[in-house]
Amino acid sequence: MKGKISTLGAAVVLAALLPTHAFGAEDAPGAPASAFRDQPLVTSIYTADPSAHVFGGKIYVYPSHDIPTDIPNDDLGNQYAMRDYRVLRMDRIGGKVTIGPVALDVKNVPWASQQMWAPDAAYRNGTYYLYFPARDKTKDKNGLGTFRIGVATSKSPMGPFKAEPKPIAGSYSMDPAVFTDTDGKSYMYFGGIWGGQLQRWAGGKFDPNGSDTDLGRNDQPALSGKVARMGADMKSFAEKPRDAVILDENGKPVLTGDHERRFFEASWMFTRGGKYYYTYSTGDTHFLNYAIGDNPYGPFKYTGHILKPVQGWTTHHSIIQANGKWWLFYADTQLSNKNHLRNVKVTELTFNADGTIQTIDPLQAR
Incomplete structure (x- = not known):
């Protein structure tokens, strides 16, 4: 089913509650700037999927770099034809945002x-690491390559980054997010x-002729995002990836048919008060959610919505602590x-005394 994404109020919520084919949703009619809670960080380029980090006292955002294209919307995301990365830098939230030069281009990635698509970054021992998904040069039933996750390095957080000649062994799919725990281990x-x-990949290896969705298995446990501890070189996995399982209030895995709570994409991990917050997007219902666990592997108990639906098909996020506050x-x-030409925003995140997060409405003007 295809669904038109509404832009305001109850219409957005209604659209969010109806599962739609993800990338085939129609482009949204525009709302006036005054209808939005937050305004874009930059307007001279299109940016999405922001992975934010604090390095050396400054805030760096590693977004996707959306580009105009005439490719029609489809469920495979062909219209998301991004080919390079540009890093954003700011001294503080609300301050001037600097757009860096090209940090990495697909033409410089051998494989x-x-x-x-959506990248992330990490720092260790004087080196900055850029993690990114891209299609390799194989062909599946749709004539498209298999998504793998690569890594590139630089001595500067803005790049340029030099890609490794091969993707990370054992990596697949997309949306890498690297979290470093207090003991120095990274995942x-x-x-x-x-x-x-x-x-x-549900069967343990890639099926080039497999399904293009997870629909039709509503009474089965939902597909889980994956987690793997990184090797000391930050360029490899130290173990086979595991399932990051999300549980419901009864301690059972959330089901595929539970479109408001099940994992779809955009994992992001952070810790607060000794708890591990596993955050993610529900995709076709357009929520950002969080689930809480006691360790980096989970399982994680579903806790609530972080962000209600935005204008557009979906959103991809990051959460950091900076200047004494938490930011989404x-x-x-x-x-x-x-839908394929997006803009990055930031807003303050508020926690309740019990560690739960107050839900944000992006279409509720301040």
Whole structure:
């Protein structure tokens, strides 16, 4: 089923509650700037999927770099034809934002063919690491490559980054997010269904002729995002990826048919008060959610919504602590009103005394 994404109030919520084919949703009609809670960080380029970090006292945002294209919307995400990365830098939230030069281009990644989707970054021992998904040069039933996750390095957080000649061994799907715990161990969370191909790995190896969605298995446990501890070189997995399982209030895995709570893509991990907050997007219902666990592997108990639906098909986020506050970075389509041309935003995140997060409405003007 295809669904038109509404832009305001109850219409957005109604659209969010109806499962729609992800990347085939129609572009949204625009809302006036005054209708939005937050405004874009930059307007001269299109940005999405912001992974924010504090390095050396400054805030760096590693977003996707959306580009105009005439490719029609489809469920495989072909219209998301991004081919390079640009890093954003600011001294503080609300301050001037600097757009860096090209940090990495797909033409300089030996194993990749196209679609540089949502990246992340990490720092260790004087080196900055850029993690990114891209399609390799194989061909599946749709004539598209298999998503793998690569890594590139630089001595500067803005790049340029030099890619490793091969993707990370054992990596697949998309949306890498690297979390470093207080003991110094780092973990990569990754995976995305439908265009992200995670459903094709359900049997333990890639099925090039497999399903393009996870629909039709509503009474089965939902596909889980993946987590793997990183090797000391930050370029490899130290173990086989595990499932990051999300549990319901009864301690049972959330089901595929539970579109408001099940994992779809965009994992992000952070810790607060000794708890591990596993956050993610529900995709076709357009929520950002969080689930809480006691360790980096989970399981994680579903706890609630972080962000209600944005204008546009979906959103991808990150959460950091800076300047004594917590911040949510996300994206919508305010500038273009087109699902594949997005703009990054930031808003303050508020925690209740019990550690739960107050839900944010991006279409509730301040």
